[in-house]
Each structure stands twice: as C-alpha cells, then as structure tokens.
Amino acid sequence: MTYIGIIITFVFISNFILTQFLGLCPFIGVSRKMDSAVGMGFAVIFVMSMAALATWVIYHLILVPLSLEFLQTMTFILIIATLVQFVEMVIQKISPPLYKALGIYLPLITTNCAVMGIALIAVRSNYSALESFIAGFSAGVGFLLAILVMSSIREKLDTEWVPKPFRGIPIAFITAGLMALAFMAFDKALLKNLLG
Amino acid sequence: MLHEFTKGLLKENPIFIIMLGLCPALAVSTQVVNALGMGAGVIFVLLGSNIFVSLLKDFIPEKIRIPSYIVIIASFVTIVDLVMQAYAPSLSRNLGVFVQLIVVNCIILGRAEAFANKRSLAESILDALGMGIGFTLGLLLISLIREVLGAGTITLFAVGSFDGVIRIPWLSSFPARVIGLATGALMVMGYLKALFNWLETKKEQSRQRDAVRSGL
Numbered sequence: 001m002t003y004i005g006i007i008i009t010f011v012f013i014s015n016f017i018l019t020q021f022l023g024l025c026p027f028i029g030v031s032r033k034m035d036s037a038v039g040m041g042f043a044v045i046f047v048m049s050m051a052a053l054a055t056w057v058i059y060h061l062i063l064v065p066l067s068l069e070f071l072q073t074m075t076f077i078l079i080i081a082t083l084v085q086f087v088e089m090v091i092q093k094i095s096p097p098l099y100k101a102l103g104i105y106l107p108l109i110t111t112n113c114a115v116m117g118i119a120l121i122a123v124r125s126n127y128s129a130l131e132s133f134i135a136g137f138s139a140g141v142g143f144l145l146a147i148l149v150m151s152s153i154r155e156k157l158d159t160e161w162v163p164k165p166f167r168g169i170p171i172a173f174i175t176a177g178l179m180a181l182a183f184m185a186f187d188k189a190l191l192k193n194l195l196g
Numbered sequence: 197m198l199h200e201f202t203k204g205l206l207k208e209n210p211i212f213i214i215m216l217g218l219c220p221a222l223a224v225s226t227q228v229v230n231a232l233g234m235g236a237g238v239i240f241v242l243l244g245s246n247i248f249v250s251l252l253k254d255f256i257p258e259k260i261r262i263p264s265y266i267v268i269i270a271s272f273v274t275i276v277d278l279v280m281q282a283y284a285p286s287l288s289r290n291l292g293v294f295v296q297l298i299v300v301n302c303i304i305l306g307r308a309e310a311f312a313n314k315r316s317l318a319e320s321i322l323d324a325l326g327m328g329i330g331f332t333l334g335l336l337l338i339s340l341i342r343e344v345l346g347a348g349t350i351t352l353f354a355v356g357s358f359d360g361v362i363r364i365p366w367l368s369s370f371p372a373r374v375i376g377l378a379t380g381a382l383m384v385m386g387y388l389k390a391l392f393n394w395l396e397t398k399k400e401q402s403r404q405r406d407a408v409r410s411g412l
Contacts, residue, residue, distance in 0.1 A: 019378045021222040025302065028218075070278060073296045074270035081266060113219040116300045120293040165394035166386075169215065173386030180378040 003134055005195055006127075010138040012186035016114050017146040018179055023114030027147055028172050030105070037151035038144075043102040045140030047087060047109050048118050051080050052136025055119035056129050076119045084110045114143060149179060200319050204326030211334030212392045216302040220294045221335050222381040227351040229360070231339035233287040235332025237276045237295060242304050242331075243324040244272040249312040250320035256313075265308045266299070273299045303331060341384050346376030 016022040023044070030040045055076050063069055088106045092099045109115060118139045122132040153175050162171050210216050217238070224230040248268045249256075256264045277295045280288040288295060298304070307327055312320040343350060348368030354360035374380050 021219045021378070021381065022297075024218045024222065025216070028215075070274060073274050073277065073299055074267065077266055077270050077299050078263070081263060111300050111302050111305060113297050113300050116297055117293060120296055124293065163390075165390040165397065167393075170386045170390035170393065173382050173389060177379045177382035177386060180382055181374075184377070184379065 002195065003131070005191060006131060006134050007138040007141075008191055008194065010135055011142040011145065012183065013188065013191060015142040015146060015183055015186075016117065016139050017143060018176065018183045020117070022117040023112050023143055026105075026108060026112055027143075027150065027176070028169060030108075031147050031151040031154055031172065034148075034151045034155055036105075037147045039101050040105045040108075041140075041144030041147050043105040043109060044112065044114065044143045045137060046102075047080075047084060047106070048115055048140040048143075049133055049137040050087065051083055051115050052118050052122050052132040052139075053129065054079050054083055056122060056127070056132040059123055060129075072120075072123070076116060080115050080119065081110050114139065146179065150176065153179075197319065197322065200315075201322040201326040204323065204328070204330035205333065206330070208327075208330075209334055210303045210327055210331045211338075212389060214303075214306075215389075216306055217331060218385070220297060220301060221331075221338060222385060224291055224294050225335055225339035225342050225381060226346075226376055227290070227343055228336065228339050229287065229351045229353060230290050231335040232332070232352075233280070233284065234291060234294065235328070235335050237280065237291075237298055238301065238303070238331050239325070239328030240276055241269060241272040241298050241301075242307060242328045243321065244275075245269045245304055245308055246312040246320040246324035247317065249308045250315060250317045253313045261313065262305075262309070265305060265313075269304050269308070270299050303327060338381070338384055338388065341388075342375050342380055345372050346374070346380055347371045 010016070014020055017024060017027050026040055026044075031037050058075055058079055059069075059072065063071060063075065084106055088099075091102065091106075118136045122135050125135075127135055150172070154172060157171060157175070166174070204210065208214060211218065211221050220234055220238075224234045245265065245268050249265060252264075252268075273296060276298065277288075280291075280295055307323060311323050315323070340350070344364060344367065348364050348366075348371040350362040350364070352360045352362070372380075375384065
C-alpha cells in the first residue's frame with residue numbers, strides 16, 4: 001500500500017476509536033475539556049509513532065532472526081512501557097513546558113490499547129519500518145481528530161439539558177456512536193476512488 | 197469470603213460499573229461465540245495473574261511491581277493466544293489482535309494492583325473468578341443485544357449436525373444491521389450504562405425511603 005493509502009486508512013477508514021474501539025478508555029475519560037483532549041491527542045501521536053517504529057525494530061531485527069516470535073506480546077508491552085517512561089523522562093529534561101502539558105497523560109498511555117494495537121497491526125500487515133512509523137503516526141492523528149471533535153461536542157453538551165440517567169458517560173457513548181455513523185462514509189471504496 | 201466472588205458479578209461489574217476493559221468488550225461483541233471465547237480468555241488470564249501476584253506479593257520489590265505484573269500477565273496472554281491458535285483457529289481469527297490485547301486490558305492489571313497484591317490466595321482466586329465471570333456476563337449481554345437485533349441470529353459453538361447458529365424467525369429476515377456495526381456497539385453501550393445508572397438511582401431512592409421510614 002502507498003504511504004498516502006496508509007495515512008487515509010488509519011486516519012479515516014479504520015479510525016482506531018470509531019471503527020476499531022482501540023483507545024476507548026482515554027477517549028471517554030479525557031474528552032471532557034478541549035485542552036486536555038488536545039494534550040492527550042498529541043501525547044498519543046508521539047508515543048504511537050515511536051512505539052510502532054521501536055516494536056518494528058525489535059521484532060524484525062531480534063525476534064525474527066532468533067525465531068522467538070511467540071514472545072511478541074511480552075516484548076511489545078515491555079517496549080511500550082519502557083518507551084513511555086523514557087519519553088516522559090526526556091520531555092521532562094528538555095522541555096518542562098511540554099512536560100507540564102503532556103506529563104499527566106503519559107503514564108495513562110501505557111495501558112492504552114491503541115498503542116499496543118498499532119504495534120500488533122503493523123506486524124500483522126507486514127509493514128516496512130517506514131510504513132510502520134507512518135501507520136503509527138496517522139493512527140495517532142486519527143485519535144487526535146476523534147477526541148478533538150468529541151471534546152468540542154461534550155463542551156456544548158455540558159450546557160444542554162440531558163435526562164439524568166444519561167448524564168456523563170452514557171451520553172458520551174451515544175455521541176461517539178453518532179460520530180461512528182458519520183465515519184461510515186469513509187470506506188474502502190473511497191480509497192479506491194481517491195487513489196485509482 | 198463469598199462476597200469477594202459475588203461483588204464482581206453485579207455490584208462492581210467490570211464493564212458496567214467500574215467501566216474497565218471496554219475496548220475488547222465493544223470490539224468482539226458482534227457474535228455471542230466471540231464474547232464467550234473472549235470471556236474465557238480473560239477469566240484464564242485474570243485467574244493466573246491473580247494467583248501469581250498473590251503468591252509472589254512478598255517477593256516482588258515495591259518499585260518494580262507494575263513491570264513484574266505486566267510480565268506475569270503477558271505470559272498468561274501468550275499461553276491463551278497460542279492455545280487458541282492451536283485448538284480454536286476460527287475463534288482466534290475472529291478475535292484477531294484482541295486476544296493479544298488482553299495484556300493491556302485494565303481489569304487485569306487493576307485487580308493485580310488493587311486486590312491480589314494485598315490479599316490471600318483464596319480471596320484472590322475468588323476475586324478473579326467473580327470479576328472474570330462478571331466481565332463475561334457483561335460481554336454476553338452486549339453481544340446478545342447486538343447479534344439478535346443486528347443479525348437476527350445467536351451464534352454458539354457448532355456441535356454435530358447443529359451448525360451452532362440459532363436463527364430468530366422474523367428478525368433474521370429484517371435485521372437492523374447498523375447495530376452490528378461500530379455505531380451500534382457504542383450506542384448499545386451508552387443505553388446500557390444509562391439503564392444501569394437509572395437502576396442505581398432507583399435503588400438509592402428506595403434505600404433512602406426505607407431509612408426515613410425506619411427513622412420514624
């Protein structure tokens with residue numbers, strides 16, 4: 001698949017949240033306020049691109065030559081956990097303002113299914129190193145897009161009257177459902193039309 | 197002691213009350229058989245990790261406990277993944293990456309951190325069973341609603357001449373396909389959570405009324 005194809009696929013057609021349900025916990029949990037949603041979105045883009053690349057390197061240069069592919073799950077989760085810690089330390093050192101903005105979201109990302117998901121999907125799709133990185137980056141962009149739209153809707157919803165049992169999480173899920181309905185317009189046929 | 201088992205079923209149901217492990221709950225709930233397979237996987241991993249964490253709680257240094265739990269959990273997930281690929285290849289194909297994603301399922305790490313690392317072995321086993329079965333029941337409820345309304349069928353395991361698919365007479369000719377898609381999953385979850393909230397407030401109100409009455 002071409003690079004543009006990968007980008008369109010992961011941002012729109014198989015958007016991680018709205019079609020694959022990966023990363024749903026932070027999506028519902030951190031989408032109350034726009035600025036925290038943006039912070040989380042950028043932290044996820046950063047970690048997902050790095051994780052996709054790092055897991056590719058470890059999988060293809062260490063696990064495959066030693067035929068240890070069955071250790072995939074364990075290595076990937078450890079790589080991701082280490083990477084998140086490392087990224088947190090580096091950001092704290094070189095850019096305190098950025099750390100202040102992203103810091104609290106970084107630890108949450110370790111258990112974000114989306115990061116582990118992109119690592120596993122990139123391996124299953126036999127992507128090259130650059131393709132994995134682009135897939136990770138665009139899946140992160142897709143996450144940012146979804147959480148940004150969601151948080152702006154929820155900020156509006158706060159001032160509306162909502163039946164009591166639906167307040168908070170239930171209405172967020174129903175909103176997400178309607179967003180997913182809109183994203184159904186992006187399907188494989190669109191990709192074919194765009195790229196011929 | 198029995199309370200550790202029953203609390204996971206309803207009062208602290210992982211999906212509807214604590215709201216953990218939602219990604220797999222929504223993604224694999226298109227067919228009842230997938231929900232059962234996923235539930236079995238989660239019960240196994242949860243049981244294994246709770247037992248090991250509970251047994252090793254005095255040996256794992258405080259500082260590196262989370263990475264240690266992750267390694268324990270990942271080992272059990274690998275076992276489930278390999279066993280499923282070997283003995284239930286079609287189920288493994290249906291569940292896709294979500295089998296391996298059990299490793300980042302917050303319920304399992306959550307129970308290790310919040311429960312198993314301070315309780316006895318027996319309590320941890322009961323807690324794992326209760327939480328695991330509660331998760332499976334939640335998954336089963338979502339998948340039943342989605343499959344019955346979205347496809348008009350209930351897919352179970354194929355046994356002998358029975359192909360494992362129960363067709364519901366009228367619904368299978370006119371299913372509301374959208375409920376089987378991503379939209380339906382999110383909406384069903386929203387409505388179910390609203391229902392649970394409503395039941396909760398109902399119970400709360402009747403408890404208050406009882407308190408007032410006994411006060412008089």
